[in-house]
Amino acid sequence: MQEGMGFTPQLTASSIAQVLWLIPAVPMVASGVIALLKQPRRKLASTLAIGSLGFSLLLALFAFGHVVAGWLQGFSVRETVNFTWMQMGTGTVDLGWVLDPLSAVMLVMVTFVGLLIFIYSTGYMAHDENYTRFFCFLSLFAGAMLGVVISNSLLLLFMCWELVGLTSYLLIGFWYQKPSAAAAAKKAFLTTRVGDIFFLLGIVWLFAQTGTLLFYNNGAGSIEPDALIGLLAAHAGWGLSAAGAIALLIFAGAAGKSGQFPLHVWLPDAMEGPTPVSALIHAATMVAAGVYLVARVYPLMAAGGTLSQAGEVAGSTTAALTVVTWVGAGTAVFAALIAVAQNDIKRILAYSTVSQLGYMMAGLGMGGVAVGMFHLITHAFFKALLFMGAGSVIHGCHEEQDIRRMGGLRKEMPVTFATYAIGMLALSGFPLLFSGFWSKDAILESALHWHPSSGPFYLLAFGAMLTAFYMTRQVCYVFFGKYRGHGHAHESPRVMTTPLAILAFFAIALGVLGTPAWPWFRAFLEGHAAAFEMGKFGEPEFWSLLAISATVVFLGLFLGWWLYDSKSPQAEEPDALEKVAPPVWGWLRDRLYVDEFYGVTVIAFYAWWARVADWLDRRVWGGAVAAVTGAFRALAHFDRFFDTQFVDGTFDKGCEELYSGGGLLARVQNGRVQTYLRLLAVAVVMLAAILIWSSAR
Amino acid sequence: MVSTLDQIFVLLKHWIVSLLPAVLQPVTGVVLSVVAIICVFPALFAISVLLERKGLGRMQNRIGPNRVGPLGILQPVADGIKSLTKEDIVPTNADAVVHFMAPVFLVVVVFMGYAVLPMGRNMTLVKMDAALLFYFAMGASTELAVFMAGWSSRNKYSLLGAMRAVAQMISYEVPLLLSSVSVVMITGSLSLDKIVEAQNQYTWGLPHWYIFTPWGCAAFVMFAIAATAETNRSPFDLPEGESELVAGYFTEYSGFKFAEFFLGEYVGMLSISGLGTTLFLGGWSAPLEVLGFVPSWIWFFSKVMLSICVMIWMRGTLPRLRQDQLMNFAWKFVLPFTLLILVDVVVWRFMGEGWLRWVVCSAILLIAYVGIGRSEMLRKKIGPRSYRYAE
Amino acid sequence: MSIVFWILSFLTVLGGLAAVTLRNTVHCALAVAIAFAGLALLYLQLDAQFAGFAQILIYIGAVAILVVFAILLTRGSDTPTDGIFSRTWFAGTAIAAAVFAVLGWAVIQSVHALPHETAAPEVTVNQIGNALLGRYVLPLEIVALLLTASLVGAVMVAMHEKGESK
């Protein structure tokens, strides 16, 4: 807060903040309604979903406008609306939502990209028979995600977080007839759970420490300075303050959600879901939720360094941030490496998503909220663009996903090609023109200045190179050369290409917000005026950085082009890189055996444990039960003997007596209504007579 | 403004009563009013019969009765004389007692109904608290008379006619009651006098009649339909559908008994129109404030005669329903709609003053009307009349 | 003991007797209608206007008609040839007499304890309505439910089965 203009919390939230809850609520309600629709009402379903999200987009734009207006007046808005959810003994559990630059930006991004993808999927899913179900899930997801974005309470965030997880599960397994899809869904769910366990632990711990789960509560929030000081005071062992430990736990959750290194395995498999889902959930929004979470609790992360709220690149770093950084950087390179050797078009993009998420994490760790978030936003746009492009390609090639069976689509589907190329260049950070360049540049810059170690910088640079490389490879495979697939490729319908075009525009234009010359985005997030000096471009450091990244990128592009240029190989013959270095290739193709590693460790352990439990059940408890049963059966035998010998005789006799008696009574029951009525009357008369007589005396 | 002309009958009665010793006074008062009623309404009956015959004649391009007296205005008298002098036939194996009781019972019950109708300011025979209930109790009793008539005269046409009539009366009694209940709900009283009083107010010279409110209008239409069916008038005159059963339940009646039935039918019409007038058309209150000087009873009777004319008009216009159409119409359209009207009344009552309630109530009714109508039409239950040949 | 009371009670009892003794079933129905009417008038005598009119409306307007319909639907209208009384009619009559004896005896026993003439209570329909929707709202609801149920039940019971021809 250098221009001396801090976050001034409004005590009375403005009207737009008051109705902020509508943004997630409306799509959720819509999904509820859609769930009640019958299958044939496809049009209505999609209309409802799109309409509701459009409404949310409008509201989000209002909110954004409100925040921007406040920012232009010179204070940055943070309006919270909190309410008590339940009263537990002395303490209360509060929920609430917050409107501040972070959430506002995120809201606009999610609703906008989401809306485009909704529209896109009306085309993509047009022939699916579970159309309405799809849109029900989609809008439920949108609602949950928006809930994550606006929530001002870690608990509310966690709820929506889990909802997001659930919808992701449902959508990945949308084509549950495919065993692979079902498996992938399960994998995704369980893997993210691992992270969520830690997250939940962190939440509980935080609640135990601070007694509130609200982020901002006019100074009483859990990540506002007062609370942070308390957290720093508390010690958690291993030289960590409670703040650090909680931050790490929460980060574990975030890592699970946005597929950071140890927990990244689910994300590539998640591509089994329909492509719009991959675009919406596993590229643009949900995976970003992890990053957003880290950004949201950034004060907690950064606590312990100098308490600079906005995480300036003042050399202050903390254990948490260091971990975040290294994990991010590691993931970036690791995933990029794997992506090099994949042949499934969506799989490549998935791995690139993982690596880009790594970039974001690293950016958060080193450069603070603004850097990471900026990459998040830009990435959301161009990655969604890429995925939808991929979707359109798959659509055009009759559900073919293997890039070796494509090729030469440049001519068949020009629009897709153009937009895809833009997305690809943005992703690989083509200098100066594309948004991806600026955001990635910001990360690299912060990495350059990150003094604890210069390792991350080299990793990220290498990652950038790889990114450029594999994207080039993909594009060469898909769009150049001649068509190797079956059937005849065709361009996708307008409803699918139009969103592509829009996204492509943003993939270029968004960069303007983050150039070093006019760091509007950072200024906006950190709440100080955006200075516009062209001079920044003149500074040597900028040029040096530009030089570095440019060389890296061009190297990648060149390598890619050189290896896989237009005379594209046949599907059968081995990959070019494989010819260069078979073993490396093999390793990469098999995704560095992470899955297998888990298979032999974690899963094997569980299988063993299950067997043990099974054995216990059968032998130990089962034996005990069997023994008891045996005892009782013996007893039963004895009983039977006793009965047959002694009891029955007497009992039968009694039965006969009863039977004959019954015969007597049965004569009264002659089935004539009037007989019964008569008996009734007689009885009543007698009773009445007795009563009166007794009372008369 | 209560002018002598307005109260002339009341004053007359008091004057006559005052001549007698105090012991007889209350009795005489009642007797006088009863006599008045018994004289007035048969007269009206004669008039309306003439009206009907001539009006129907006009509608069917005939001249109608034109022999007896100038323009045939003495036709009713001739009819009366004829029916009095005609031989009274009782079928041999008819149930004589019941056969005789039926018309008497009918006429008595029908006339009872008038006891509670306010025919003008202070011109109610019995100011009863549960007047409406009484009226309907009497109305319900007519069914028994009809049945008696039909059953006693050992004739399958009569029996069929009676059965139809009773079934129809029962089914249409429900909407009749419910549509009146809507008025009761607003007025908060079963007393017809109170109901008229409640309607006898004016804003900008316009009266507060219930027919001028959305629910009231709808309820009145329902009431009119139900009333038409209740009095076995066309288009609901199946019980005496001459093409199917000779003359319905009074086939076997002739002479004076027949005249009694005839009287009963028309007096019933008059009385139910009177009830409708009282409930929805503001009873004896003037249609415009400026017309307040006209005696109240004139208003009442003119309204009654007006509705009689409408009934005649309907008879001249509408074709007869088929039995299933009749029942479907009662249970699938009229009854649901009256129930809806009750809801509407509640809305009206609790939405408070202002134009909004007009909009809302009208909207509810219109939508429901279109909805029910459409669905029924689609299901061809009460669709356009489809002619089949009898099998 | 007004004369009106005697006339009405005579009418009622007569109607009742006719209803249970006449040969022709329809005559019985009509007679019972008379009895109902007499009872209604008795209610009026007891200043229970509402109940009286309700009695007329429901019993004469509905129940009597219902009975008549039932009679016609079950061919009961033609006079039965064989005896109209069940074989055990004597026992029945005896029991009925006994009942009356006991009840009458009870009344006579306690006649001295019975309260004497009191002022006629002023009951408006308004009060009844308030009571119905106030103190007695639960019974009202239950009765409404019962009526609905019995309506449906009666329809279901008396309805022709699908296969069965009219």
Place this chain on the structure above:
Amino acid sequence: MTALGGYLLVAALVFAIGLGGALTRRNAILVLIGIELMLNAANLNLIAFWRYGPHPEALTGMMFAVFSIAVAAAEAAVGLGLVISIYRHTRTTDLDEMNRMKG
């Protein structure tokens, strides 16, 4: 003899008549009629007691009577429906022949 006593006697008589009818007639419908009579007698009692009872303004007896009238209507509807359906199966309404439920 007070007025109340008279009403009670009449009620008792009507009740007895109804009971007699219910016990002696063969026709199921007439049995139902008898039962209706009994119910009405009870109502008469209720109203008489209400009228001459200590707290007429509480309306208890009258309400009871009104409710029982309603219930009686329901009872008649169902009972007659049953009679009709029985008649449809065994072409008779004679109770002496309806002894299917003989034990």
